[in-house]
Amino acid sequence: MTWFESFILGLVQGLTEFLPISSSAHLRLTAAFADWHDPGAAFTAITQIGTEAAVLIYFRKDIARIITAWSRSLVNKELRGDHDAQMGWLVIVGSIPIGVLGVTLKDQIEGPFRDLRLTATTLIVMGIVLGVADRLAARDETGGKHRSIRERKTLSELGVRDGLIFGICQAMALVPGVSRSGATISGGLLMGYTREAAARYSFLLAIPAVLASGVFELKDAGSSGHISWGPTVFATVIAFVVGYAVIAWFMKFITTKSFMPFVIYRVLLGIVLFVLIAAGVLSPHAAESAG
Known part of the structure; x- marks a missing residue:
């Protein structure tokens, strides 16, 4: 991997990680269209450490409050009813599905799941799901037939069942094209949040x-030696800087805007992929064997 490739891929990772359009799909497609070697699941996992560092900084107050309350509740039973303490447990519970499936499906994630036909399918299907969820939320917010905005649930109403459903939605993002944020946000909207x-x-x-995924891949990459460390670290730093700016923008955007632009983009991109593959312009395994 060249430094230019790492810059572009880091930029793509930072731009797409938090938007409901799938960063793993865009890293894969960037390589395919540029005729570069597929950066692979390991590169994706490691560069995601950069974008998660942006999350840690942006939500630092929330995270510090949750960790403090959760830690104190371990020794003080009276604090176990505190919302922040419960949120700590809910994040743990919600992380179980992707942890189990991530280990179980590791070979598929690094192989068959990277087929561009599957990516195109998930882009379209999950785009439609997001569109339906967004329309239901919009109808509630405008006082439609069902709920008003005041009746939509907040995180104070999150319980174990919903936390686990959020986690299952997140686990779907192991397939490129699904989108971690897209799947979990869709699930949340459909549950009434x-x-x-x-x-x-x-x-x-x-x-x-x-x-956890990034550390796991770091360990494997370190022992195998099949990764360009300089460019990968550079891409991770780029992803962090760009990702932080995207989070700040996205959290403001969703308070007043619809997800429909992302829905349209996902569906159109999926259709274009199918057309290019059917026409023989793009191989379903493009870039996998490129130098």
Whole structure:
């Protein structure tokens, strides 16, 4: 991997990690369209450490409050009913599905799941799911037939069942094209949470999963020697800087705007991929064997 490639891939990672359009799919597609070698699951996992560092800094007050309350509740039973202490447990519970499936499906994640036909399918299908969830939320917020915005759930109403469902949605992002934020936000909206609540929990829930995945890949990459460390670290730094700016923008965007631009983008990109593959312009395994 060249330094230019690492810069572009780090930029793509930072721009797409927190938007509901799938960073893993865009890293894969960037390599395919540029005729570069597929950066692979290890590169993706390691550069995600950069974007998660942005989450840690942006949500530092929330994270510090949750960790403090959770830690204190371990020795003080009276604090176990505190919302922040409960949130600590809910993040742990929600991380179980992706932890189990990530280990179980490791070979598939690094192999068959990277087929561009599957990526195109998940881009379209999950785009439609996000669109439906967004329309339901919009109808509630405008006082439609169902709920008003005041009746939509906040994180104070999050329980073990919903936390586990959020976690299952997050685990779907092991397939490129699904999108971690897209899947968890869609799940949250369908369960009746506000856009802000669904997005906030999505980002918090991703922290243990992404950091664990990154450390795991670091260990494997260090022993195998099959990674360009300089460019990878450079890409991780780029992803951190760009990712922080995207979080700040996205959290403001969702308070007043619809997810429909992302829905349209996902569906169109998926259709374009299918057309290019069907026409023979792009191989489903493009870039995998490129130098």
